[in-house]
Amino acid sequence: MVRAGMKNMFLITGAVMGAGYASGREIWQFFGAGSGLAILLFTGFFILCTITILNISYKLQSTNYVPVLHQLTGKKLAVVYDYLIFIYLFCVTVVMIAGSGATFESFGIPFWWGTVFIFAGLMIIFSKGIGELLNINQLLMPLLIIALFVILLVFIKGEEISFQSNWDSQDNWTAAFPFTALNILPLIAVLGAIGNRIKSKGEIYIASISSGLILGFITFIYNTSLTELAKQVELPAIPLYLIINNYGQVVIVVMMLMLWLAIYTTAAATLLGMITRVNKKYGFSLLKMATIMLVIMLPFSLISFTQLVAFIYPLYGILNLYILVKLLLYPIGKNNR
Template sequence: MVKGIGRTLQIAFTYIGTVVGAGFATGREILQFFTQYGGWAVAAIGLAALLFIWLGTKMLLMAQAIRATSYEDFNKHLFGDRIGRWISTVSLLLLFGVSSVMLAGAGSVFREHLGLHYQIGLAVTLVLAYFVLSNGMRGILAVNSIVVPVMLVFTCIVVVHTWHSPTQGNWLHLAGDAAPWRAGLSPLLYAAFNLSMAQAVLVPVGASVDGRKPLIWGGILGGIGIGLMLLAGHYALSAQMPGITQYDIPMGHLIAGLGVTVQLIYIIMIYAEIFTTFLADVYGLMLQITQRSGLPSRWVLLCLLSLCYLVSQAGFSHLVDTLYPLFGVISLAWFSAMVWRKSAGGKLV
């Protein structure tokens, strides 16, 4: 029983760590998708949480049912061989772009927050990533089992600090200028984008687990955890509205007055969230390229990490600006297929 509970929590933590990435740490993602909509934000977060619970669990169970080797197998199951292969190819390019950006972000954390050289940050991240990914899914599960509880602790610290603010009630009564239909669309876009990215890890997780119960409860707890962390972020950020919108890293402004210890936890959390996203993306790439090429996975991993390092030297912002709109369209197509696709048992999970 204890082993089953531990497995369930590993799945839940990995789900949370894959979805709640660097965008949560900075706060920009929460502001963009939720807080800017004022009083509609809570309902939007609730809808997003339900989608994460439903579709995340469904993805895990479908991956187990078809024994998917990689997310390409999963996409072929959703769209058929031809379209699924094309979507997987585009996803591969996008995942590589995001991986390079995450690596560059890790270097920036070392330079801007720790006063160390950018290249040291890249080197440390690459070595750690190689060590973790060499252990496959077991390594990713272990890292998220450590990182996500730390993220939850920091989230609680921020909530407690906001609780004593005279504007702590803003999260329920904040006025928003955007049209209600945009607030309704926002959680769909947020869930579609993040779930389609998360398939790089959730699909192999589902395929590697025996039994449905750990996947069901792991998906439910993971979706609830994501929703609670989004709500906590919105609660804290809304108390500082509208002035908080002027900062590139809004959460950094929130913790500025909480002391050196909390700031250090925040820096560690930013790096940890970047690192878990980097792990997830590179792992998904490694599985797909290994499946297509037949090359040894460690050689593929070394090549991927080396290419990410080269790209991170020049920056990747222009390419990401070009690819993200395309990825948004693909995410909605993928999201629609996930909603309507029946499970192996013929039911909409």
């Protein structure tokens, strides 16, 4: 039970910690100074929503996100959110491909090499099946989590940054709602695809609580670091690069590798959500459908990574507020009885 719960925890964190999150761009887009309460609320909301999604998936033994949507919104509104989720997953995967190109560019390597590299990596993982995706997340996500923890805490200690900046004022507490709403959408898609793999309620609580606490703490210390940096310079497209820039070439290479792994795991998770949805109708192999999807996406990845994050993430953060409310109220609603 514990092992299965941890596997799902890494799948959850892998779905959230993509190019926007791990680079710091997504966190800065929503938070900033005085966001301590907002981040605390996000942590609580995220845990509750994840528990609800997994409970529904487990109850329905789902293999894609459509039954979960039906349970949450009813069949009529589920049709609307079905399209919204699919478009969102498409856009996020495009953002990940663009993020891979941007990461390669930061080392002076052509953008297109980054897109080819992630394309090949996704082809490999989808040739192995869903089980291999879970195994890859279990291997890669601990590395990313530990690396982010260490570099952010070292930066905060080295710069003698106070956490007080997060608590000076709480005018930004409402950011918790769109930020949570944004991050639960891929979870519905990804966790809806593994309902038939969940064996017990214990797995659900282990995965939900541990992933929520990890993401909440990383968000808090990341936001603290970015708030301090923003007082000194304008933050670049990848704020993480500014944090690691003074720690030597080895640290830079390691952290940019970790960033790419975050991009890779999120692209794999969002692509899985799309494929399991489409395959309900067409029944293609995972590899064939992944190839078709990625070929369609490649031209869109040429749009600026920063522009994609700045436009798509806030927009969907607002559009998904209804789903967030439904998830938070679901445990006490009539649908759960």
